[in-house]
Amino acid sequence: MDAEITEREYMHSGHVGCPGCGATIAMRFFLKAMGEKTVLVLPACCWSIIAGSYPQSTLKIPVIHAAFETGGATASGVRAALDMLGDTETTVVTWAGDGGTFDIGFQSLSGAVERNEDFLYVCYDNEAYMNTGIQRSSSTPYGAWTTTTPGREWKKMRKKNIVEALVAHRIPYAATASIAFPEDLLRKAEKAKGIKGSRFLHIYASCPTGWRIPSEMSVKIARMAVQTNIFPLYEVEDGLRYTINHKPRGYLVREYFRHQGRFQHLTDRDLDEIQKMVNEDWELLLRKAGERV
Amino acid sequence: MRRVIEGSHAVAEAVRLARVQVTSAYPITPQTHIVEILSEYCEKGALKARFLRMESEHSCLAALIGAQLMGVRTFTATSSQGLAYMHELLHWAAGARLPIVMAEVNRALAPGWNIWTDQTDSLSQRDTGWIQLYCEDGQEVLDSTLLAFRLAETVNLPVMVVLDAFYLSHTYEPVDIPTEEEADRFLPPYAPRFRMDTAEPCSFGALVPPGDYMEMRHDMALAMEDALMQLVEIEGEFTRIFGRRHGPIEAIDCNDAEIILVTSGTITSTARLVVRTLRERGEKIGLLKIRLFRPFPAAILRETIGRAKKVAVIDRNCSFGAGGIFAQELRAALCNLDPRPLIYGYIAGLGGRDVTPEVIEEIYRRTQSTDRPEAEGVWIGLREAL
Ligand SMILES: Cc1ncc(C[n+]2csc(CCOP(=O)(O)OP(=O)(O)O)c2C)c(N)n1
Ligand SMILES: [Mg+2]
Numbered sequence: 001m002d003a004e005i006t007e008r009e010y011m012h013s014g015h016v017g018c019p020g021c022g023a024t025i026a027m028r029f030f031l032k033a034m035g036e037k038t039v040l041v042l043p044a045c046c047w048s049i050i051a052g053s054y055p056q057s058t059l060k061i062p063v064i065h066a067a068f069e070t071g072g073a074t075a076s077g078v079r080a081a082l083d084m085l086g087d088t089e090t091t092v093v094t095w096a097g098d099g100g101t102f103d104i105g106f107q108s109l110s111g112a113v114e115r116n117e118d119f120l121y122v123c124y125d126n127e128a129y130m131n132t133g134i135q136r137s138s139s140t141p142y143g144a145w146t147t148t149t150p151g152r153e154w155k156k157m158r159k160k161n162i163v164e165a166l167v168a169h170r171i172p173y174a175a176t177a178s179i180a181f182p183e184d185l186l187r188k189a190e191k192a193k194g195i196k197g198s199r200f201l202h203i204y205a206s207c208p209t210g211w212r213i214p215s216e217m218s219v220k221i222a223r224m225a226v227q228t229n230i231f232p233l234y235e236v237e238d239g240l241r242y243t244i245n246h247k248p249r250g251y252l253v254r255e256y257f258r259h260q261g262r263f264q265h266l267t268d269r270d271l272d273e274i275q276k277m278v279n280e281d282w283e284l285l286l287r288k289a290g291e292r293v
Numbered sequence: 294m295r296r297v298i299e300g301s302h303a304v305a306e307a308v309r310l311a312r313v314q315v316t317s318a319y320p321i322t323p324q325t326h327i328v329e330i331l332s333e334y335c336e337k338g339a340l341k342a343r344f345l346r347m348e349s350e351h352s353c354l355a356a357l358i359g360a361q362l363m364g365v366r367t368f369t370a371t372s373s374q375g376l377a378y379m380h381e382l383l384h385w386a387a388g389a390r391l392p393i394v395m396a397e398v399n400r401a402l403a404p405g406w407n408i409w410t411d412q413t414d415s416l417s418q419r420d421t422g423w424i425q426l427y428c429e430d431g432q433e434v435l436d437s438t439l440l441a442f443r444l445a446e447t448v449n450l451p452v453m454v455v456l457d458a459f460y461l462s463h464t465y466e467p468v469d470i471p472t473e474e475e476a477d478r479f480l481p482p483y484a485p486r487f488r489m490d491t492a493e494p495c496s497f498g499a500l501v502p503p504g505d506y507m508e509m510r511h512d513m514a515l516a517m518e519d520a521l522m523q524l525v526e527i528e529g530e531f532t533r534i535f536g537r538r539h540g541p542i543e544a545i546d547c548n549d550a551e552i553i554l555v556t557s558g559t560i561t562s563t564a565r566l567v568v569r570t571l572r573e574r575g576e577k578i579g580l581l582k583i584r585l586f587r588p589f590p591a592a593i594l595r596e597t598i599g600r601a602k603k604v605a606v607i608d609r610n611c612s613f614g615a616g617g618i619f620a621q622e623l624r625a626a627l628c629n630l631d632p633r634p635l636i637y638g639y640i641a642g643l644g645g646r647d648v649t650p651e652v653i654e655e656i657y658r659r660t661q662s663t664d665r666p667e668a669e670g671v672w673i674g675l676r677e678a679l
């Protein structure tokens with residue numbers, strides 16, 4: 001499998017991501033699938049910084065920095081212009097964080113997908129507003145500490161299921177992916193590239209700084225998220241056909257939580273509660289994929 | 294060809310003649326007629342553009358920022374709440390030096406829902422870096438919109454063409470509509486100074502440290518200053534082709550006037566009538582219309598009205614705590630003259646209230662009979678008690 005991944009790099013060395021930054025790993029793999037005929041729309045997020053400061057650029061493709069909440073709309077305009085110029089070859093990609101996708105940019109994304117704009121929206125998910133210093137977003141999972149959910153105020157709400165929200169739009173293609181499963185990630189990026197209309201990739205991207213984990217644990221934690229069914233790998237075509245891409249053996253969530261500083265306050269009772277939620281979500285997914293009746 | 298059309302229609306005709314390539318829209322009264330006509334033009338092929346039906350005004354402008362960066366000509370229209378909602382991106386479009394053109398129909402801001410005319414919406418965006426042109430009639434709307442593209446693309450700044458709700462947007466008047474050939478002679482196809490291109494990848498809008506940011510904003514300030522001279526020059530060419538000229542300002546009977554009224558938008562037409570009548574009765578009254586608000590044509594204003602004894606500014610807007618906005622700007626422009634006229638600020642016609650010839654004459658009389666201005670902004674035509 002490894003041989004299929006191109007040696008070509010679309011990212012320069014010298015980016016300013018933190019050590020072990022999952023978002024940076026995600027971009028590097030993703031662009032290998034996309035190639036140079038790509039225009040990137042980049043709403044405010046950690047990647048606004050990682051992409052380099054004026055007059056330098058980390059990436060070897062055009063990058064349009066955009067206002068935080070405009071990922072879907074800016075890309076719609078870029079696409080419209082390319083259409084008017086007769087360029088059907090270039091792929092328009094929005095690359096946004098979870099805050100820019102689940103929260104402030106949700107309207108713009110929903111509008112673009114409802115119009116079925118021909119573009120690929122990628123959300124790299126580090127489960128909080130990391131650029132501004134680890135504040136809670138609606139992607140922050142149940143149980144997590146953030147700087148705005150400190151102490152006993154740890155987050156008591158479940159993470160928003162963004163893929164399901166997009167599936168409800170009958171989006172032509174939506175998929176989850178993880179930095180710990182690069183072949184799967186590249187395959188999905190390539191597949192998405194070949195589809196017309198709106199496409200959505202939800203990439204799990206660990207954040208050592210915000211999650212309070214050692215940088216060398218970044219990929220391992222990402223793998224555990226998949227293996228515990230916390231972040232299942234699956235894809236949905238036309239908002240109807242579900243395919244689960246990886247069937248883990250059902251590791252317990254406890255392991256995943258144990259390694260992360262952001263969850264250290266949770267008791268055994270809390271973890272049992274979380275295990276129930278994860279099981280419930282997994283069952284629901286299996287039913288949607290037609291693997292349970 | 295002369296046709297009797299609405300102000301909104303005049304905007305749409307100019308956008309068609311400008312061969313805009315991407316347009317975006319979100320409905321708000323009284324902007325709707327503009328975008329309805331445009332969507333019809335797109336459907337019929339009279340305008341070969343992508344018409345983006347966005348889910349908000351914020352997204353309308355974001356889409357145009359994306360499109361214009363790729364190197365196409367763009368247009369949108371909005372009003373009031375919609376413009377306020379766009380605020381963040383107004384700064385963005387100007388800071389990115391994108392020559393986007395927008396028609397903005399002046400409408401009052403809520404609460405108290407009010408769809409009638411009031412300039413506070415556009416004037417509260419005065420610091421965003423957009424050039425602003427205020428129109429008096431249908432012809433000026435068409436001409437200003439067409440000219441806006443030339444001006445925007447010359448100085449690389451966005452232009453807002455501003456027209457009064459209903460009094461202008463929904464009023465039918467004879468308007469001379471240029472032919473496509475004439476318009477093409479005036480406005481060549483868009484040749485962007487820069488565009489995003491996969492063949493020459495670069496990044497636009499990245500983090501800019503304090504060591505660079507100020508120079509970028511200085512360039513923007515210079516471009517804005519330059520816009521005044523460019524407007525005059527471009528209008529010269531406009532006049533040669535179309536035989537019409539509106540100017541950054543228009544002065545009527547100002548040379549020997551003791552009291553000069555200052556207006557903008559449709560109040561000007563009413564004021565013309567008042568000035569004519571009073572002149573016939575031997576009063577030394579003049580009228581100055583301000584069409585170009587940003588950049589503010591301070592030097593021209595000093596020359597034109599600096600010698601008058603009194604200047605009475607009629608503002609259909611209010612900056613709470615500082616009076617009318619045109620009056621403020623005029624005070625700032627004239628303050629270093631010695632001697633200088635007294636500036637009388639009047640606030641009238643908010644929320645679409647009619648500014649009749651009687652109201653204007655009252656303003657004139659009040660200015661005449663008071664030795665010094667009574668306040669920063671004197672409210673005219675208030676009802677007794679509400
Ligand atoms: C309208 C607006 N509000 C707030 C901000 C500040 N801001 C910039 S990036 C950011 C956090 C982004 O979070 P997310 O989308 O999850 O990406 P991450 O930083 O985690 O990679 C915030 C709050 C902004 N730029 N614009
Ligand atoms: Mg985030």
